[in-house]
Amino acid sequence: MALRNSPDAFGLVTRVIHWTMMLLVIGQLALGLRISDLQPGLATLWLYGLHKTTGFAIFALIVLRIVWHITSPPPHPIGPRNAAFWAARAAHWAIYALLIAIPLTGWAGSSATGIDVMIADRWTVPPLVEPSVFGEAMWFRWHDTLTKVLMALVTIHMLAAFKREMEGDGTLTRMLKGKA
Structure with missing residues (x-):
């Protein structure tokens, strides 16, 4: 089982990063939806801390993933270079950009509250912006x-992966097992 990617297969490192991120992102989206309905208070403060800690983990993983893809390029996509191919490429890059921008905007919003931003209730990270009611809202x-x-x-990405797998092209199998 190869750790690195090859021209026709995803290596173990890429697959572990991908599926770990999938679990973290889906969990984070669920947690974010939950806390968006809550009033911050002492009983719910730990959920906000968990959300921030998970956000920093996702941010670190997407940076790691980008660095990994530079050092171990992913395999060539399966199928023709048609409109669907280019749409998938654009969606992947958009997901990568969002997985960088979303933690940064959350960090900036938390910084704008004037309250220390912490990881795992242990490490304080420097504020990205000055405290500001306007900045917090923005x-x-x-x-x-x-x-x-x-x-x-993410929903479109998952549906497209299932669709391609049902059509038998092996894209999802390749992300699960390495090779189609």
């Missing part, structure tokens, strides 16, 4: 909007 609005776009793209 950054969290961006965070919310970008998250909704990510939810739509």
Whole structure:
């Protein structure tokens, strides 16, 4: 079982990063939807801390994934280079960009509250922006909007992977097992 990608197969490192991110992102989306309906308070404060910690983990993983893809390029896509191919490429890059922008806007919004932003209730990270009521509202609005776009793209990505697998092209199998 190869760790690195090859021209026709995903290596173990890529697959582990992909599926770990999938679990974290879906869990984070569910948690974010839950806390968006809550009033912050002492009983719910730990959920906000969990959301921030998971957000930093996702941010670190997407940076790691990008660096990994530079050092171990992913295999060539299966199928012709048609409109669907280019739409999938654009969606992948949009998902990568959103997985960078969403944690950054959340970090900025949290920084704008003037309250320390912490990872795992242990490490304080430096604020990205100065405290500001306007900035807090703006950054969290961006965070919310970008998250909704990510939810739509992730849904489309998953449906497209299932569709391609049902058509027998092996794309999903390749992400699960390495080779189609």
